[in-house]
Amino acid sequence: MTQIMSLDSSLFFTRYFFYQQYNRKYVIGEHHELITQKLDAVLRGEIKRLIINIAPRYGKTELAVKSFIANGLALNPSAKFIHLSYSDDLALDNSETVRDLVQQEYYQEMFPYVQIKHESNSKKKWYTTKGGGVYATAAASQVTGFGAGIVDEESEEKELSDFLTDIEQKQGFGGALIIDDPIKPEDADSETIRERVNQRFDSTISNRVNSRNTPIIIIMQRLHERDLCGYLMENEPGVWDVLSLPCIQEDEQGQEVALWPFKHSLEELKIMQVRNPLVFGRQYLQNPQPKEGLLYSDFKTYTIIPISKRKTRKAYVDTADTGSDYLCSIVYDETETGIYVTDVFYTQAPMETTEPQTAIQLTKHAVAVAKIESNNGGRGFARNVESQLRIMGNTKTRISWFHQSLNKEVRIFTRSADVTNLIHMPEGWDRKWPAFYKHVTSYSATGKNAHDDAEDGLTGMVEDFGKGVQSGTSKGDYGFY
Structure with missing residues (x-):
């Protein structure tokens, strides 16, 4: 039953294996449910291009990188993932965490068919015995000899998806290209670095998929109106499914409330906003504004x-x-x-x-x-x-x-x-x-x-x-x- 529930729900998968790894509960906020709803839609093949904008330390990497990859391999050990971040160390740490999780006894008891090839022990690139695996590196680095997803079969298209269970639909999932924070906050105001990341996405990164059906997921805090998310939403309108989660929300009565009171109360958020409104607007409200050069002063x-x-x-x-x-x-x-x-x-x-x-x-x-x-x-x-x-x-x-x-x-x-x-x-x-x-x-x-x-x-x-x-x-x- 636990195996079925894990495969059926990304949120359940995360909670269960987080507790197994760290011996403490994964504290759930409403935003975690919204994120995992989108991730489940990716696994079912319903979303091909996904952007998630949320503040740092709000659980995005645990959900959308570590658990998502481990869950994807449990669904299909042939799935292939490319994981990119602004830092090579961060990408490699995430890859190592997933690799270690897959080899743990509690994971193997549930998904014994997910086995890592003995000769592939690198954090940068490792494979399963079924041909799946993970390639992790910095967004600015070269990705060679590896593609995300699986090559489309030339057989007739499946037209029975409406009759399949969620798990059956997900088991056709072949992997994804996952980008987590492609640019450092301190580099956000550098046009040279921003445009280098944006152009690299067009020229190299987006081509490292094995099929047009391979999903691409970008998870990041907004840092500039022309960061990668802004660039893609402007140049590919309607292509990307965007989930934006400001830390200050409105309830049904129109009153301001904190997105995740466990992390930050509304009072704490307001203090942060006063202290540095520019950074807060970008990273915590997902409303990026240029550091200088706005036309209007305060109204x-x-x-x-x-x-x-x-x-x-x-x-x-x-x-x-x-x-x-x-x-x-x-x-x-x-x-x-x-x-x-x-x-x-x-x-x-x-x-x-x-x-x-x-x-x-x-x-x-x-x-x-x-x-x-x-x-x-x-x-x-x-x-x-x-x-x-x-x-x-x-x-x-x-x-x-x-x-x-x-x-x-x-x-x-x-x-x-x-x-x-x-x-x-x-x-x-x-x-x-x-x-x-x-x-x-x-x-x-x-x-x-x-x-x-x-x-x-x-x-x-x-x-x-x-x-x-x-x-x-x-x-x-x-x-x-």
């Missing part, structure tokens, strides 16, 4: 909008120019002294969704005037939103569309100081609009940015500051109050 925040003699409810809408762009619609109160953001609609959804949703947003928040960029279909978007407003019975909101002829990037950069000086965000805006918050706070002053829709909207707001409501409107109709 002012508010809990209550101050009383003002002259306050106007406005909206600035930047429509999506291309399929990958975001629609960004920002509702805000403009006073004589500043701008106070009250709502953000930020999405990559198609226009048939964004047009009615934008109309709902403008109506719900009693917007006086909404400025909509008319570039690249924006005029049609504006007309459709206006039609939706009237159908809803909203005759108060005025739609003003315009063509933006100035260079977007130049506008964003030249008005960046005005944005942080004039615009106030509500307390907790990182939780209210996480995608919007991430893009704005990680926008780089140098180099290429993937998206600039949120920044374009903020820039348009400060460009319009102090201009009041356009002619043809009246104080009573359009939101002075």
Whole structure:
């Protein structure tokens, strides 16, 4: 029964053999369950490319390297693994741990068919008597004479996977290429080292698989927006299954909680965050930001909008120019002294969704005037939103569309100081609009940015500051109050 449960569940396998090795329990957190669910899907052949982002010392190597390889060999002793890390010593230590585990009596009692060839006793490369084995080295080193996984058979494809048990599906598993922390934290800000790792993955590492079906697993703490994970997610969108596990989570009530209180309480995490927000954001929140060169300084925040003699409810809408762009619609109160953001609609959804949703947003928040960029279909978007407003019975909101002829990037950069000086965000805006918050706070002053829709909207707001409501409107109709 223990053998069946071990083969059926990566988490059970880890807990059982961890106790056998160290004579103590493996303390389980919710994130361990999430990780092993993904690993079990890899073993069943359901996931071919997996990224796991989690903080250091949260059990990732035990689960996704040591236990995963030992479990894979128990399922199929012909399975072949390549294991890479930034350090040759770390990779070799992990390989040795797996090799030693496989030879232990308690493992052999359960899986006697997994035998290591007597003549292969190297930590760097060792084989089973069935032709499986492990090759371990540093990510920057050469991998020669060894491929991960097994060569696809030319026989007819199996179409009965739905009728097989989990264990039967897993027994077709042939190994994997596993990369654990391909770059050192202290090297993360070196463009030369980062790009060397990224290019090496493309040119060499990814080719060390024996089949396109051989899974590749990358487990690492995020260290930079252009680390290997960032590079792959940008250049291979939709290819990678990504499990990101920030150490600060939200519960069902929207309250912050610690991912694994056994390791760090919420109070401890907050102290770490204050002490070094850059490192904490990268390694513990999985939200990498450049060490220097961010365009915006910290935004002012508010809990209550101050009383003002002259306050106007406005909206600035930047429509999506291309399929990958975001629609960004920002509702805000403009006073004589500043701008106070009250709502953000930020999405990559198609226009048939964004047009009615934008109309709902403008109506719900009693917007006086909404400025909509008319570039690249924006005029049609504006007309459709206006039609939706009237159908809803909203005759108060005025739609003003315009063509933006100035260079977007130049506008964003030249008005960046005005944005942080004039615009106030509500307390907790990182939780209210996480995608919007991430893009704005990680926008780089140098180099290429993937998206600039949120920044374009903020820039348009400060460009319009102090201009009041356009002619043809009246104080009573359009939101002075």
